[in-house]
Amino acid sequence: MFNYIAQWYKEKFADPHAVTLFLFISISFALLYFFSDLLMPIMVAIAIAFLLEQPVQRVMKIGMNRNQSVLLVMLVFCIVAFTAIFGLVPVLWQQTSNLIQEVPNMISKGNSYLMTLPEEYPEIVTESQIDTLIGSMKEKLLQWGQIILEASVNSLSNIVALLIYLILVPIMVFFFLKDKDEMLANAIRFLPKERRLTAQVGAEMHQQIHNYVRGKVLEIIIIGIAATVIFVLLGLRYPVLLGSLVGLSVLVPYVGAAVVTIPVCLVGLFQWGFSAQFGYLLLWYGIIQAVDGNILVPFLFSEAVNLHPVAIIIAVILFGGLWGFWGVFFAIPLATLVKAVINAWPSTSESDDLVVE
Template structure:
């Protein structure tokens, strides 16, 4: 088969795969979540197997402990978080109005100096409309998350079907890997295996490491803000930790929310506002200098901009399923792009030199190297 036919075949396969995802996006969530869970827990199952426990026993033990821990966390945190979400939604308009009033009070001399009293009234009206519209939109969005039967059905399916899917996939994981390996085209088997190893290292290094970072940061932010007595501290801290899966987005979102709430709650006590800011500054220092280098590492190859683009693109196309698939597909695309770049840099398209024939270098290159050695 020629190169053109091979490229055409794989492009067609990719198009069919993407089309299937798009058509089945409404029912794929528990299956993709189960696949992700099995992938995350497979190294632990392999380790238990090496200790003498059978694959079935290791799978039952791991998933049992995982489900038990998830249920305990859900029962402990769900009432607290749900209460804070309701209170936050109810108080959001008042908090926004208070921030608007403080901003206009302290910015009044500057606005009047630049445009006069009429400019101040125009700015106040514009900011008021913007804040009210934004608060209304956010309130409606948060309430819509829990309204409608489809959302409830999706949550139930996620909680019930996902562990079952993960159980069967985790039992047969090694057999599935062997089966996929047996399907690889023989002439390119070594190259494809090398690419799969690199893709697996990128995905595992980011997902497992970044998940640990998110859990640690979320716990730290929630405890730190709660100790300061900040309203909705647990909600803001956990949200900031979970959103830290997207580099810089979680910390920036949590910083803006917490400082805004702190200004409304504590002002004019600037020390408490500074302490709230200090929690996120310290968290960012620990993440950048300790957690990320140790848990994620520098060899993952997922640039923050590329990751944010992948999350937004796949999320808009496939919803929550797209968010689950964004990181693996972005990591795979990055590995393939680097492989293609290495091949390009090693080819005559880049160097402009004629390719070697039968293992012999062109005479021009040999003469130049000989002259350089002389």
């Protein structure tokens, strides 16, 4: 047993470059796992700076130096970001409040409809089954009510966290962009010289993460705006709230679309019932999902590494459980990182060659 483990260790860790890669990934994971709450604003700033690096490079091509390019890009980014935040958040808050106030009325209508089912379909549904269903629904609603109450109690800390993000993150993004080369040079000084595999994985992930983050942001914006416009044209209630949910649902492939379908269908059902208008809603919602899956995703992520759907779902569950929203957002790049490390890790034959040398 111990001889087998020792042999496996020699085969997999004979290359010092592999040891460097293993230590780098282990230390990074440990820092994120134990200090994720403290490091999250820094990680968000790094992600935004990474996304804005390409616009900075394009502005530099027209003749500006790096400092001027960074100032211009940051100014445009802050204007767009703060306009979106302070223009969209009040509307979302208002529509969410209205929807919460209408929930009791929806529950009453739903209960009335369910109580008519035993009379219409006595061979399929019984009154005891309906009573059990209504009781379980009330239980779930009480649990959700407690969650909402706890969220409102903790709103002060959430507001403080939001202020930290709104003030500190743009400042960090500015300096990450402005002093990028100097910061990278200082960071590289702490890495061992045997870092060939680390550099290989980093080079592979650089383009993949950039393509993913850029594509995912564009996908959220396009799908969110398209869904909002269609909901407004159809006359659906709470169009901005539901459209934003549909846009954010693309963060979690496969699962997100299925989950967001529930509130969209429920709001449409309570508003129109089983009518032609409700059918149009389902038709257009299906078209949005079809365009997203068959046209938008292949176009935006054509250069991304292909991952099996099961691997994507496992990555979403694992990293989402570890780091919440940002874990879900970066689940696919992190899964791609795992795949890149596995592909770059020296095989048994390569390790044997190193030992012979």
